[in-house]
Amino acid sequence: MSRAGSLWRNRDFMLLWAGQSVSMTGTELTAVALPFAAMTVLGASPLQISLLTACGFLPHLVASLPVGALVDRHRRRPLMIWCNVCQAVVLGSVPLAALLDGLGFAQLYAVAVVAALLSVMFDTAYQSYLPTLLRGEQLVEGHGKLSVSMSFATVAGQSGAGALITAIGAARAVTVDAVSYLVSATTLALVRAEEPVPAPRPAGARLRTEILEGLRYVLGDPLMRPVVLANALVSAAIGGVWSLWIVYVYNELHWTAAQTGICMAVSAAGGIVGGLLTRRLTQRWGLPRLMLFGVVGYALDLVPTLLAGPGMAGYVLVTVGHCLAIAVQMTYIAANRSFRQLICPPELMGRMNATSRWLALGSKPLFAVLFGLLATWIGLWATLALGALTFALPTAVMLASPLRTLRGVPSRPLQEESC
CATH class of the missing domain: 1.20.1250.20 (MFS general substrate transporter like domains)
Structure with missing residues (x-):
């Protein structure tokens, strides 16, 4: 690939990459902070923590296939933006409820299910959207850079979670993830590349x-x-x-x-x-x-x-x-x-x-x-x-x-x- 084709000069990919890097770091933080919030704020038992984890898996098992069909009917970038905004609202409800002394298990379970459902929708749309921005060797390079972000997010998110939970508490630490989704939504909104409209489905398509x-x-x-x-x-x-x-x-x-x-x-x-x-x-x-x-x-x-x-x-x-x-x-x-x-x-x-x-x-x-x-x-x-x-x-x-x-x-x- 020529230097002119380098992804470092691809404005739209750099915006996507930056937003995803921030969002993935926040997600790794919440993976630690949400169970800690259940334990430290609500005194959760091991069974309740297991149920919270199961809530995060359920949408992947139930919703993935219909979500894939729905994603093929719509443009992906607007869907990704709305998923990020909704994630910010859903996760932001945790520190807000804790601040008002209203956090409960029902809310945590609901947050885990809805956040996982939004994650299914975003990830399916995101993996389908990337080939509209990048082609050929650039697509491979793009996945390589996103893999770098994945590894960095694991280190920064999980290690940072411990320090942040110690400093401000587990429920408030989830705020960082909520803000990270707003950052990702903003970077996606700034992407200029035109996304082709999916071909209309035949009448009566099920x-x-x-x-x-x-x-x-x-x-x-x-x-x-x-x-x-x-x-x-x-x-x-x-x-x-x-x-x-x-x-x-x-x-x-x-x-x-x-x-x-x-x-x-x-x-x-x-x-x-x-x-x-x-x-x-x-x-x-x-x-x-x-x-x-x-x-x-x-x-x-x-x-x-x-x-x-x-x-x-x-x-x-x-x-x-x-x-x-x-x-x-x-x-x-x-x-x-x-x-x-x-x-x-x-x-x-x-x-x-x-x-x-x-x-x-x-x-x-x-x-x-x-x-x-x-x-x-x-x-x-x-x-x-x-x-x-x-x-x-x-x-x-x-x-x-x-x-x-x-x-x-x-x-x-x-x-x-x-x-």
Whole structure:
């Protein structure tokens, strides 16, 4: 790509990127602050905290597919702006209610459900909107930069949450996230690029028919199917092993909370490096090969943990290994999203993204329960080892598909205009 085509000079993308970076940081903060508000302000029990977490998953399972069909009927940017404004109002109600001594569990549950529903709508529209701003290599570079923001947001949001909660309280800390959504809405409103109006639907078109059309495309296309299924398997394995990994390093490797936090921060720094390298690696290998390389990072992620023992040597081994694995994984995330958006017909973009998210997020709670039961029956180490094998399944799915012989992105009808 020439220097003139650099995203640093793309005003509209820089606005989108800046707003998303701020918003993602606020979201990571709320992920910590909302449960803390339930515990510190309302004295929530473990069951009530679990119910609050479940409320955040419910809209992803129930609403993703119809939202995808609705997104394909409308322009995406106005929808994204309104979602951000509504998020600010919904989350802003938490510190306001706490200030008036009116915060209760019913409100927190409602906030979790509505905020998650708005997140489903925004994320589906956002992933469908990006290809209208960027094309080809720029789309890959854009996903790489957004992956950098994702890693930075994890570090800044979660570490900043602790300091902010200590300073002003958990409920007031949610104010920062509410303001971050207003920042994102403002940057989106300043974008100048014209977004094409979706083609009108045939008279009498039904939402159910359009949902099924999206499912048939995702599960029937020989290139889209393995990419989406691999993504769902990665998400399922993460859901199964993530919380158990924390339990394992605490109980078996005797890590403190501070050591765990440092490991996460260092690993997120690896994610930043991976995001920055995505464009260069794509130019050298092509998106299909980068996906095959990047997905291996998940299979290797748990190996250092399984080999490590207690003590500083084991701690360094796990931290360095996790950092390298996260760097590789970020290249996979950027390549996976870019490839899906580049091969997808524009009229199916929303439904494709929604179906992918539905399969990925819907599998997480199921595998969390399954691996929790396995840990009870066969022990933590054996369950994590099984998790490492599960992470190898996405690689097998892609190697068994036409992706293994591709170097670049194949041309598709209708791709030129919008994807």
